[in-house]
Amino acid sequence: MKTKNIKVTKQREIILDELRSLVTHPTADELYTNIKSRLPRVGLCTVYRNLERFYKEGLIGKIKGKPCRYDGKIESHNHIKCINCGKIEDLFVDIPVDTVEIDKLGYKLHSYKVEINGLCRKCNKESGRKKHVNKT
Amino acid sequence: MKTKNIKVTKQREIILDELRSLVTHPTADELYTNIKSRLPRVGLCTVYRNLERFYKEGLIGKIKGKPCRYDGKIESHNHIKCINCGKIEDLFVDIPVDTVEIDKLGYKLHSYKVEINGLCRKCNKESGRKKHVNKT
DNA sequence: ATGCAAATGATAATTATTATCATATGAAAA
DNA sequence: TTTTCATATGATAATAATTATCATTTGCAT
Numbered sequence: 001m002k003t004k005n006i007k008v009t010k011q012r013e014i015i016l017d018e019l020r021s022l023v024t025h026p027t028a029d030e031l032y033t034n035i036k037s038r039l040p041r042v043g044l045c046t047v048y049r050n051l052e053r054f055y056k057e058g059l060i061g062k063i064k065g066k067p068c069r070y071d072g073k074i075e076s077h078n079h080i081k082c083i084n085c086g087k088i089e090d091l092f093v094d095i096p097v098d099t100v101e102i103d104k105l106g107y108k109l110h111s112y113k114v115e116i117n118g119l120c121r122k123c124n125k126e127s128g129r130k131k132h133v134n135k136t
Numbered sequence: 137m138k139t140k141n142i143k144v145t146k147q148r149e150i151i152l153d154e155l156r157s158l159v160t161h162p163t164a165d166e167l168y169t170n171i172k173s174r175l176p177r178v179g180l181c182t183v184y185r186n187l188e189r190f191y192k193e194g195l196i197g198k199i200k201g202k203p204c205r206y207d208g209k210i211e212s213h214n215h216i217k218c219i220n221c222g223k224i225e226d227l228f229v230d231i232p233v234d235t236v237e238i239d240k241l242g243y244k245l246h247s248y249k250v251e252i253n254g255l256c257r258k259c260n261k262e263s264g265r266k267k268h269v270n271k272t
Numbered sequence: 273a274t275g276c277a278a279a280t281g282a283t284a285a286t287t288a289t290t291a292t293c294a295t296a297t298g299a300a301a302a
Numbered sequence: 303t304t305t306t307c308a309t310a311t312g313a314t315a316a317t318a319a320t321t322a323t324c325a326t327t328t329g330c331a332t
């Protein structure tokens with residue numbers, strides 16, 4: 001009988017390993033560039049494909065935006081994003097959420113996280129001078 | 137001398153009015169479709185342009201995703217999203233965030249909101265049967 | 273070794289969003 | 303009012319990010 005044939009390919013291992021080795025939150029394209037040295041023939045779509053898959057399997061985090069960014073850490077944590085330069089950093093704060101309203105709406109809670117926006121130290125200092133504003 | 141000449145156009149008024157009249161969180165395209173009856177000759181890019189502008193002016197909210205969704209309410213509130221069907225509903229709960237860690241990182245706090253994921257009542261009931269999963 | 277489903281990489285397609293630019297329009301001045 | 307003209311619009315094209323298609327390759331189970 002046919003068992004489901006799930007393969008552990010070199011590219012899959014390296015993509016996950018590389019993402020996990022980073023403290024930053026790369027885009028698919030940035031990760032693709034990083035990985036090129038280890039896997040010169042890899043295609044960008046393979047990176048996308050596997051990132052999306054890891055995300056759905058709960059192995060990595062995904063931060064939606066334009067473009068999306070990925071996160072090798074899965075321990076529950078939050079992000080703070082600089083509204084000027086777009087950089088995202090980790091933030092380990094405990095956020096207590098009252099579930100009463102959630103129950104009232106009839107939802108079964110899965111996960112939650114806080115998205116914090118601010119001005120990073122660097123941009124804050126520079127804000128008196130020129131203004132360079134990123135999108136996303 | 138030239139004063140800045142900011143115009144209140146019909147399309148701008150209608151786009152904002154229409155978004156505010158909704159309790160849902162439409163995409164630019166959905167809003168564009170709604171508006172067609174009131175402004176038959178409007179272009180999709182005008183809708184995008186103005187939504188982006190309202191967002192930057194702080195008049196409306198924007199929920200990033202693929203595609204992005206817009207929110208006519210600005211009073212601080214949070215969203216709960218169904219991980220199965222993708223629907224987003226409002227959630228008015230007070231979430232206190234400890235700013236000590238934020239200060240430590242040197243950020244100047246601007247705003248924050250909680251993104252909650254769960255299974256809505258409808259999808260929860262149906263989850264025993266077929267599984268229809270949306271993207272975003 | 274062999275069979276074969278699953279994964280890859282090349283390419284093309286799609287989706288969402290944004291830029292360009294000629295034309296139209298609203299606000300202020302005359 | 304009429305005129306002026308910067309700003310907004312709509313048509314079109316362009317771009318950016320992501321996803322689909324499909325022939326080929328590669329691991330896993332026999």
